Amino acid sequence: MASHINPFLKSNNGKRTTARNFLVLLLAILSLLSAATAADEKQLSVYSTTVNYTLPVVDRAGHEYVGLLELLEPFGRVTSDSRGTHCTIRYNAIDAQFEAGKLRSKIHGRDFNLPAPFLIENARGLVPLASLGALLPRFLGLPVDFHESARRLLVGEIAIHASFQLQSAPQSGLMVNFTAPVNPTISTEPGKVRMLFKRDPVVSPGSQSISFQSSTVTQASYSEANGLAELDVSANIPLIASFANGGKTIVLSALPTVAKAPPQPSKPATTAAPPAAAANKSTRLLAVVDAAHGGNERGAALTDQLAEKDLTLAWARLLRHELELRGFTVLLLRDSDNTIALDQRASSANTAHAAVYICLHAASQGNGVRVYTALLPAEGPSTGPFHAWNTVQSSALPLSHTVASAVLAEMQKQQFPARQSSASLRPLNNLLIPAIAVELAPGPNGLSDLNSATYQQPIAAAIADALASLRDRLGVQPASAQPAGSTTNGVQQ
Amino acid sequence: MIPRQILFAVTVMIVLVIALGFYFRKMRRQAELEPSAAATLPVVPPAFGPTETVALYVANDADGALRAQSAQIPLPGGRQQRAEELLRALLRIYQTPGAAHPLAPTSDLRSIYLVEPGAAVIDLNSAFADQHRSGIQVEQLTINSLVETLAMNVPGIQRVKILVDGKARETLAGHADLTDWFDVATVAQATSQ
Numbered sequence: 001m002a003s004h005i006n007p008f009l010k011s012n013n014g015k016r017t018t019a020r021n022f023l024v025l026l027l028a029i030l031s032l033l034s035a036a037t038a039a040d041e042k043q044l045s046v047y048s049t050t051v052n053y054t055l056p057v058v059d060r061a062g063h064e065y066v067g068l069l070e071l072l073e074p075f076g077r078v079t080s081d082s083r084g085t086h087c088t089i090r091y092n093a094i095d096a097q098f099e100a101g102k103l104r105s106k107i108h109g110r111d112f113n114l115p116a117p118f119l120i121e122n123a124r125g126l127v128p129l130a131s132l133g134a135l136l137p138r139f140l141g142l143p144v145d146f147h148e149s150a151r152r153l154l155v156g157e158i159a160i161h162a163s164f165q166l167q168s169a170p171q172s173g174l175m176v177n178f179t180a181p182v183n184p185t186i187s188t189e190p191g192k193v194r195m196l197f198k199r200d201p202v203v204s205p206g207s208q209s210i211s212f213q214s215s216t217v218t219q220a221s222y223s224e225a226n227g228l229a230e231l232d233v234s235a236n237i238p239l240i241a242s243f244a245n246g247g248k249t250i251v252l253s254a255l256p257t258v259a260k261a262p263p264q265p266s267k268p269a270t271t272a273a274p275p276a277a278a279a280n281k282s283t284r285l286l287a288v289v290d291a292a293h294g295g296n297e298r299g300a301a302l303t304d305q306l307a308e309k310d311l312t313l314a315w316a317r318l319l320r321h322e323l324e325l326r327g328f329t330v331l332l333l334r335d336s337d338n339t340i341a342l343d344q345r346a347s348s349a350n351t352a353h354a355a356v357y358i359c360l361h362a363a364s365q366g367n368g369v370r371v372y373t374a375l376l377p378a379e380g381p382s383t384g385p386f387h388a389w390n391t392v393q394s395s396a397l398p399l400s401h402t403v404a405s406a407v408l409a410e411m412q413k414q415q416f417p418a419r420q421s422s423a424s425l426r427p428l429n430n431l432l433i434p435a436i437a438v439e440l441a442p443g444p445n446g447l448s449d450l451n452s453a454t455y456q457q458p459i460a461a462a463i464a465d466a467l468a469s470l471r472d473r474l475g476v477q478p479a480s481a482q483p484a485g486s487t488t489n490g491v492q493q
Numbered sequence: 494m495i496p497r498q499i500l501f502a503v504t505v506m507i508v509l510v511i512a513l514g515f516y517f518r519k520m521r522r523q524a525e526l527e528p529s530a531a532a533t534l535p536v537v538p539p540a541f542g543p544t545e546t547v548a549l550y551v552a553n554d555a556d557g558a559l560r561a562q563s564a565q566i567p568l569p570g571g572r573q574q575r576a577e578e579l580l581r582a583l584l585r586i587y588q589t590p591g592a593a594h595p596l597a598p599t600s601d602l603r604s605i606y607l608v609e610p611g612a613a614v615i616d617l618n619s620a621f622a623d624q625h626r627s628g629i630q631v632e633q634l635t636i637n638s639l640v641e642t643l644a645m646n647v648p649g650i651q652r653v654k655i656l657v658d659g660k661a662r663e664t665l666a667g668h669a670d671l672t673d674w675f676d677v678a679t680v681a682q683a684t685s686q
Contacts, residue, residue, distance in 0.1 A: 299667060300627035308627075361668070363628030365554055370630055375683050377673030378652040390673050419557055422683040423633045424670040439629045 044129065045227035047201035048075070048142075048155035050448075053305050054198075054227055057129060057151060063116040064129040064151075068098075071132075072139060074305065075155075080125060087118070087125045091139045098125055107138045145203075150224035152201075159203040162231065164210060164220055172216040173253035174233060178202065181247030181453035183314045184231075185336060193239050193252055197229040199310075216254065243321045247453040284329040285474060286354040287467060288433075291316035291332070292361045295339025302364045306451055309337065312360045315440065315456045319360065322457075322464035346430035350392075355474040356403060356467060357435040359428065364447060368417030369459055370439040371407050373400045374428035390429050399434040403470060407436065410466040416459060434474065438463060543567065549583045550641035550684070552594035552634035559637055559684045561645075562586070576605040576613065576647050583642050594634055597624035603659070605643070611651035612674070613643055622657045625666040632669035637684050644677040651677050 042057035044066050051074045057064050068089060072078040078091045085100040096107040098118040105112050112135065116128035127135060132153055133146035145154040160182060165175040176195075182202060184195040209221040219234040233239070239252045291312040293299035299308025313334065320330040331352055333345055349357045363370075374393045393400065404420050411418035428435045440459065443449030467474070545568045548561045566582045568575045580602050587596040599620035606614040625632065636655065644650045652674040656662070662671050 293667075297667075361629055363630060365626065365628055365631055366557065370557065372629060375633075375679060376676070377670075378676035378679075421557065421630075421633070422679075423629050423668075424636065424673070424675065425629055425633075425668060426670045426672075429670070429673075437629065441630075 042151065043227040044132075044151045044153060045198065046071070046074075046153045046155065047158055047199075049158055050075070051305050052199045052201070058126070060119055060126070061116075065116075065119060065126040066129055066132070068125045068127045071127075071136070075140060080123075082120055082123045082125065085120065087120055089125060094139055096139070098127075107135075110138075112138065147224060150229070151227050152224055152229065154201045154203070158201050160201050162202060162205045162222075164205070164212070166212055166214050166217065167251075167253065172214070172237065173239065173251060174212070174217045174220070174235075176220075176231070176233075176250045176252065177245075178248050178250075182250070183247065183317070183453075184250075186241045186250075188239065188241070190238075191234055191236070193233045193235070193241055195231045195233075195241075195250065197231070198227070200229075202229045202231070217252070242324065243317060246457045247318065284327065285356075285471060286331060286352060287323050287328045288331045288333060288349045288352060288354040288357045289316045289319050289323070290345055290349070290357065290359040290427075291334045292359055292437075294334045294337055297339055299361070300363055302362060302450055303447055308362045311362045311440070311451055313337065314451070314453070315360050315362070315460065318453065318457050319358065319460040319463060322460045323467065326464050326468040328464075328467070342426045343430065346392075346427035349427075349435075350430075350432045354433055357428075357431050357433055358463065358467075359425075359435070359437040361437060361439040362450060363439055363441050364450070366441040367443065368419070368441055369411050370441065371404045371411075371418065371420045372423040372425060372428070372437040372439065373397065373404050373420075374431075374435065375422040375424045376429060377424065393429050393431050393435060396432060396434050399473065400428075400436055402473060403434050403467070404436045406466040406470050407438065407463055410462040410469075411459070414458060414462050416462065547579060547582075547646050548642075549579070549586065550638050550645065551583070551586055552638045554594050554631060554634070557630050557634065559634065559641060572647065573605055573607050576607060576643055577602060579642055579646050580605065580615065580639060583638065594631070594638070595626075596621070596635070599624065607647070607650075611649050612654070613647070613650045613652075614654045614656060615639060615643070616656045616659055619658045622662060622665055627666040627668065629668045632665040632667075636665065636669050636671075636675065637680055640675050640677060640680045641684055644681070653677065653680075 042059075042064065043054045044057050045054050046052065053074055055066050055070055057066050059065075069078060069080045072089070072091050076092050078089065080090075081088045087098045087100070089096045089098070094108045096105060098105045100120040101117045103114045103117055105114060105118060114128055114135075115130045119126040129151065130148060133144055133148070136142075136144045136146075136153070136155065140155060142156045145159065147153070158180075160178050160180045162179075163177045165177065167173045167175055178200075180200075182197060182200040184197045184200065184202075187194045187196075204222045204224075205220075208223065209219060211219050216237050217233060217235045217239075221232050221234075223230050223232075233252055235252070237254050239254060242251050242253070243249070244251050291309070293307075293309035293312060295309075297309065299312070302308055302311060313336075316332055316334070320332055323330050331348075331354065333348055334340055374397060376391050376394055376397070387394070408418050408420045423437065425437050428437060440450065440456070443452075443455045445452075445455075449455040544565050546563055546565050547568070549564050550559045551562045552559050564582055564586075566578060568578050584596060584600060584602060586592060587594055588598050588600065597620060599618075601618045601621060603616040603618050605616070608614060625635065639655070640653045643653060654674050655665075655671050657671070665671055
């Protein structure tokens with residue numbers, strides 16, 4: 001019967017099958033490519049005494065390139081003039097001439113040979129990444145340490161070095177001391193603590209891997225790639241990390257074995273601390289620290305490179321540390337750069353049954369510190385036995401004022417310029433607990449103070465002192481013998 | 494045979510047309526290069542009415558305070574128009590170079606609606622919010638200034654709502670919440686702190 005099969009139909013079926021197989025293969029290749037592209041987005045991290053930033057790196061003809069104008073702009077006044085294949089770049093008083101497709105260039109009257117041809121794309125001059133170590137000092141007049149394979153560029157003498165110190169008492173652990181304050185992203189996994197440095201010019205401690213003569217902490221290893229530096233500490237016991245010494249020391253200590261209240265399982269990725277029950281005198285006070293903005297919500301642009309969301313996160317971590325030193329358990333609502341809705345923040349703080357809520361903001365205008373309580377809106381009609389969501393704070397407002405006044409008094413005692421006021425600022429209105437917002441403004445050295453741990457830390461300490469002085473009013477007293485600890489998992493979406 | 498004079502006249506006219514064409518092209522290029530900010534600045538019809546002395550509550554970024562500042566402005570007879578003129582006079586202070594609480598030159602008030610009993614809705618243009626500086630203090634000062642100035646000069650206002658381009662907006666510039674009505678008494682208490 002095979003002879004009766006329409007050969008044309010058979011041919012069509014075969015063609016359809018071939019086309020389908022081809023489409024599937026194409027889709028598979030495309031998805032692999034897109035995954036690879038996403039994973040391989042290259043970046044160059046630049047560190048200097050004035051500014052830290054990252055730039056995208058592009059591949060052209062087998063070489064990695066970066067925009068020269070974008071590289072120089074954060075350092076000073078720079079202009080670019082592209083005419084045809086010629087590009088003139090002026091940085092301060094230094095003129096540089098480049099020609100597209102050529103290796104030879106002239107910088108401040110002197111010849112300079114690039115390792116790969118200069119490119120012009122969309123009136124934008126691109127220089128090969130490999131040239132930066134020799135090229136940049138001619139513009140900046142500063143020594144440059146370029147880690148080409150890791151794409152990290154250090155301008156000036158700013159490298160931060162780490163040293164290690166084993167601890168055996170009161171708990172096993174490791175102290176990692178840095179020559180300047182750092183702010184890594186810290187994550188823990190079984191047997192390892194990972195510290196990822198994006199904005200800190202941390203360099204290798206001399207050896208890529210250091211072994212310790214300890215039964216608990218075994219090894220520290222350093223690596224750097226794609227603009228980031230990573231320090232991993234391996235241990236045989238679970239470790240928790242905390243900051244000390246103004247952010248210059250990271251203390252990795254054994255997780256306390258004192259039993260803690262289990263996290264609430266109902267809400268996705270929300271971890272709640274034990275409630276501050278008035279009847280139980282050994283319960284620690286829970287403070288909720290909320291670093292404003294985050295993720296898609298950048299907040300105010302404090303400088304061209306510094307977003308409010310990044311500063312509030314760094315400052316929140318400092319405040320967490322200060323509160324822990326004074327016997328508080330701290331719930332950090334955001335411990336990474338993620339987006340959390342205002343209602344979600346209020347809900348998390350309310351369900352955690354915390355003793356107090358502190359929201360941290362920053363601004364580039366004015367100076368000193370501003371402390372705010374909620375400016376409640378005009379209340380709408382009552383909806384039965386329930387309070388309106390936007391005026392929930394009304395019952396806790398008197399104590400919020402007390403907290404704000406205590407913070408103000410502590411600031412004034414430490415001679416920080418400070419003011420207290422009310423603001424229509426969410427989620428303050430939606431909180432059942434005493435709640436304040438603190439806005440950090442520039443210090444005596446202007447905007448550069450904002451991102452400085454030296455400026456932030458004493459203010460965080462003053463806030464913590466103020467809250468400690470109100471311990472009796474806020475909740476029960478903590479048991480003095482218990483070790484400091486924290487519930488620091490952020491609320492994740 | 495075309496007379497020479499006509500040829501000459503036509504030639505001159507053609508040359509003139511070409512020259513004018515170049516001239517107009519040059520003028521157009523110049524107009525394109527010049528900043529067009531003036532085109533986006535709000536155009537407000539002049540106010541008519543007897544000049545009155547009013548108290549404008551002017552913000553100062555340096556100390557975060559609101560201070561009553563006396564001003565003499567022509568105020569129309571209608572309650573709504575008076576309210577609009579008051580706030581426009583306030584905005585003009587903030588748009589003056591060197592103002593203690595600067596606002597963008599394109600900031601403007603679209604309208605004010607006085608809704609009985611005791612409510613006012615201030616409708617700002619999008620430039621007001623989009624170009625407002627971001628920060629708790631600067632945003633709250635603007636709100637307090639608008640609410641106080643309105644409430645102290647237009648009797649009977651007890652609560653104020655702020656819209657942007659006729660629509661509700663979550664915050665003024667990332668911080669101050671605009672989703673609810675402002676209670677005039679509460680704002681007054683806050684500004685006295």
